[in-house]
Amino acid sequence: MSDVTMTNQTQAQKLDxxxxxxxxxxxxxxxxLALLVIFVLHVVPGESATFRLTTRRDAIQIPDLVxxxxxxxxAAALLAFLGVRQFLQGGxxxxxxxxxxxxxxxxxxxxxxxxxxxxxxxxxxxxAAVLASVPIALGGLAGVMSERVAVVNxxxxxxxxxxxxxxxxxxxxxxxWIGLVAAILVGGSFGLLLAVLVVTFRMDQIIAGVVINLxxxxxxxxxxxxxxxxxxxxxxxxxxxxxxxxxxxDIPVLGPMLFDQNLFVYGAFILVGIxxxxxxxxxxxxxxxAVGEHPRAADTLGVDVYVTRYVHVTIAGMVAGFxxxxxxxxxxxxxxxxxxxxxxxxxxxAMIFGRWHPVGxxxxxxxxxxxxxxxxxxxLLNTPIPSEFLAMAxxxxxxxxxxxxxxxxxxxxxxxxxxxxx
Amino acid sequence: MxxxxxxxSVNEKMRSLMARTxxxxxxxxxxxxxxxxxxxxxxxxxxLIMLATAVDIPTIGRSFVAxxxxxxxxxSAWSETLTAAVPLVLAGLGLGLGFRAGxxxxxxxxxxxxxxxxxxxxxxSLDFLPMVIHLPLTLLIGAxxxxxxxxxxxxxxxxxxxxxxxxxxxxxxxxxxxxxWLLRQPWIQREGRSDPISKSVPDSxxxxxxxxxxxPNFRLHAGVFVMLLAVAFIWWLLFRSKVGFAFRTSGENPSxxxxxxxxxxxxxxxxxxxxxALAGLAGAAQITGVLGRASPGFSxxxxxxxxxxxxxxxxxxxxxxxxxxxxxGLEAGGRQMQVDAGVSIDLIGxxxxxxxxFIAAPLLVRAIFPWGFRRSSKKEDAA
Numbered sequence: 124m125s126d127v128t129m130t131n132q133t134q135a136q137k138l139d140x141x142x143x144x145x146x147x148x149x150x151x152x153x154x155x156l157a158l159l160v161i162f163v164l165h166v167v168p169g170e171s172a173t174f175r176l177t178t179r180r181d182a183i184q185i186p187d188l189v190x191x192x193x194x195x196x197x198a199a200a201l202l203a204f205l206g207v208r209q210f211l212q213g214g215x216x217x218x219x220x221x222x223x224x225x226x227x228x229x230x231x232x233x234x235x236x237x238x239x240x241x242x243x244x245x246x247x248x249x250x251a252a253v254l255a256s257v258p259i260a261l262g263g264l265a266g267v268m269s270e271r272v273a274v275v276n277x278x279x280x281x282x283x284x285x286x287x288x289x290x291x292x293x294x295x296x297x298x299x300w301i302g303l304v305a306a307i308l309v310g311g312s313f314g315l316l317l318a319v320l321v322v323t324f325r326m327d328q329i330i331a332g333v334v335i336n337l338x339x340x341x342x343x344x345x346x347x348x349x350x351x352x353x354x355x356x357x358x359x360x361x362x363x364x365x366x367x368x369x370x371x372x373d374i375p376v377l378g379p380m381l382f383d384q385n386l387f388v389y390g391a392f393i394l395v396g397i398x399x400x401x402x403x404x405x406x407x408x409x410x411x412x413a414v415g416e417h418p419r420a421a422d423t424l425g426v427d428v429y430v431t432r433y434v435h436v437t438i439a440g441m442v443a444g445f446x447x448x449x450x451x452x453x454x455x456x457x458x459x460x461x462x463x464x465x466x467x468x469x470x471x472x473a474m475i476f477g478r479w480h481p482v483g484x485x486x487x488x489x490x491x492x493x494x495x496x497x498x499x500x501x502x503l504l505n506t507p508i509p510s511e512f513l514a515m516a517x518x519x520x521x522x523x524x525x526x527x528x529x530x531x532x533x534x535x536x537x538x539x540x541x542x543x544x545x
Numbered sequence: 546m547x548x549x550x551x552x553x554s555v556n557e558k559m560r561s562l563m564a565r566t567x568x569x570x571x572x573x574x575x576x577x578x579x580x581x582x583x584x585x586x587x588x589x590x591x592x593l594i595m596l597a598t599a600v601d602i603p604t605i606g607r608s609f610v611a612x613x614x615x616x617x618x619x620x621s622a623w624s625e626t627l628t629a630a631v632p633l634v635l636a637g638l639g640l641g642l643g644f645r646a647g648x649x650x651x652x653x654x655x656x657x658x659x660x661x662x663x664x665x666x667x668x669x670s671l672d673f674l675p676m677v678i679h680l681p682l683t684l685l686i687g688a689x690x691x692x693x694x695x696x697x698x699x700x701x702x703x704x705x706x707x708x709x710x711x712x713x714x715x716x717x718x719x720x721x722x723x724x725x726w727l728l729r730q731p732w733i734q735r736e737g738r739s740d741p742i743s744k745s746v747p748d749s750x751x752x753x754x755x756x757x758x759x760x761p762n763f764r765l766h767a768g769v770f771v772m773l774l775a776v777a778f779i780w781w782l783l784f785r786s787k788v789g790f791a792f793r794t795s796g797e798n799p800s801x802x803x804x805x806x807x808x809x810x811x812x813x814x815x816x817x818x819x820x821x822a823l824a825g826l827a828g829a830a831q832i833t834g835v836l837g838r839a840s841p842g843f844s845x846x847x848x849x850x851x852x853x854x855x856x857x858x859x860x861x862x863x864x865x866x867x868x869x870x871x872x873x874g875l876e877a878g879g880r881q882m883q884v885d886a887g888v889s890i891d892l893i894g895x896x897x898x899x900x901x902x903f904i905a906a907p908l909l910v911r912a913i914f915p916w917g918f919r920r921s922s923k924k925e926d927a928a
Contacts, residue, residue: 331906337853341892341897341898350599511722515722519719526704
């Protein structure tokens with residue numbers, strides 16, 4: 124008996140020391156960021172950055188936001204304060220918050236430094252950020268749907284690519300709406316395939332996902348080099364245009380961001396809402412989560428574990444297929460080899476960051492989309508930073524997020540384990 | 546009673562895997578029949594996909610003939626097959642070792658790029674050294690840089706629990722950008738070129754060509770011996786050394802490894818670093834044996850194909866050797882197929898993916914070909 128309490132105590136101490144060490148590391152990182160802002164993101168005194176918030180065509184005009192270069196000294200001081208506080212106190216409870224606030228300050232300082240002496244349209248960047256986050260959010264949502272029933276879904280990347288491909292092909296032949304339906308169905312069929320492989324044939328879930336990704340990449344690349352290169356009309360779909368929502372789209376900054384976008388943006392927000400309601404406020408959602416946490420208990424209570432997993436993984440595939448169609452029907456109208464380029468994996472990271480919750484995944488996706496659009500827009504501003512390093516930013520952000528927060532978010536208990544009915 | 550039986554069968558399986566001298570019928574089925582069926586079914590599916598994309602039947606026939614001739618039909622075909630197999634086997638060994646230790650490393654592509662680039666830099670900057678030192682040193686530097694790059698993901702997993710699948714994929718994407726940037730730096734970029742391409746590796750750091758006395762077109766290089774040495778070394782490491790035992794135990798039963806006093810975080814970092822060293826060596830061998838210089842994307846997806854090679858070889862060094870030669874043959878034959886029959890080489894990617902599906906889900910192969918597995922199904926009935 125005393126042995127057990129002893130181990131519990133030592134374990135608790137160990138956990139404490141791990142948390143404290145992590146907090147100190149984060150403090151060190153914040154102090155390093157403060158130094159970075161002072162020495163690297165140094166703005167020539169007297170110069171200021173101009174951020175445009177409205178364009179001349181907008182109904183409501185608001186003046187430009189002019190930030191003096193001295194802002195960066197304030198930013199560095201704030202970062203240093205957060206870092207020192209974190210380092211000395213090691214307050215585990217505030218670690219994530221400090222890191223989040225610190226990164227936000229860093230981004231602001233960076234923008235001021237990059238735009239110093241120039242003008243920059245902030246609203247159009249935010250609009251692009253929302254657009255860039257759509258496939259990541261839908262990929263993350265697909266991850267939530269399948270991991271909540273304990274199926275690890277590495278295949279999101281392949282499902283996105285398959286959706287993009289089907290959208291382009293069918294969209295070119297039969298029009299955008301049928302192309303969209305085809306993308307959803309093709310994504311769903313890959314979800315079904317994943318379910319067959321991992322639920323019925325109990326294949327290793329990660330291997331099954333990787334295989335689906337390789338297979339989809341192979342098929343789509345093969346068809347696009349074998350067929351599309353010869354018959355170009357098969358790969359020339361009409362793009363869904365932006366739908367302006369009256370009145371709401373006239374709100375400065377928020378209007379263009381949220382209410383002057385295309386079908387996929389609205390679709391992503393609506394799907395996240397539906398998924399949240401379904402998973403956390405309905406009977407079937409509760410059953411699905413039970414299957415993810417403790418399949419044996421769910422089975423005992425009469426929930427069919429296999430059917431639940433089949434249904435949810437297939438739905439996850441459909442969501443990812445819809446997200447994939449964004450690449451072709453919502454963006455360029457043309458399929459290119461491997462055009463998803465790792466977005467599915469970033470979606471997975473968004474799911475982890477978002478703690479396996481649809482709204483969390485969407486918020487994380489918005490952050491990734493922001494990083495992505497910053498690097499695109501900054502390439503136009505002629506900063507001294509090479510474009511390759513800007514392009515790395517979202518990937519580095521993903522690693523930091525996965526490393527920094529994974530301990531604080533918990534996957535469904537049975538995640539990744541096949542279930543064998545007794 | 547049944548537990549006892551399970552333990553016995555596991556023991557038997559392990560012993561036969563290690564000794565590979567006495568195969569029971571089960572091992573024969575798992576190690577020979579399943580892969581054989583997998584390859585055949587994948588080829589049939591490949592033909593169906595060609596049919597579906599309006600390739601006519603004589604062309605399909607010609608493309609399969611080209612696939613066979615281009616992979617094993619002549620001395621030059623064998624030379625191409627083995628040349629393609631060298632980096633696949635090297636990187637595959639690393640990934641297989643990771644799988645044994647319970648790590649799913651998808652980062653071989655990035656580790657291979659970083660290792661290859663390091664080999665290029667070592668190659669052109671240390672050109673004052675004699676070949677006996679220069680060549681091994683170049684390969685070692687490539688391996689060391691690959692190991693370091695992989696260790697990032699290992700350390701992240703060991704200290705924070707970040708899942709290696711996501712971190713290695715992100716490290717791959719980062720390495721592509723890093724390579725593009727480095728190739729434009731004046732100390733790496735070839736003089737007088739505006740496109741991103743590195744200086745050439747001098748002859749003193751090149752792996753010698755083996756068959757150029759027959760025809761200069763034969764690209765087979767001494768990397769094939771490096772590959773065989775690596776297979777032997779990894780076999781020893783996994784099945785005869787203490788470290789390898791720790792790797793395998795951590796992969797199969799982490800809590801047992803913990804109780805036996807093995808340091809989980811150390812094992813993770815070591816296994817990742819060893820895997821990265823092999824991937825880096827694969828990149829260095831590709832640079833010093835075939836390419837001679839680095840350009841964007843010179844890895845050409847070898848790191849991803851190596852995942853398939855490791856799975857197909859069941860994470861066993863000897864299995865990976867054969868799987869790598871098979872995939873090298875598909876690669877070489879695929880090029881021939883593209884030239885002779887005009888069928889895109891991307892078809893090979895589909896065939897490779899299908900092979901892994903059937904390998905990784907033996908139940909699926911058993912469901913498709915019940916007659917191939919009479920004995921084992923009877924045994925299951927009896928049990």
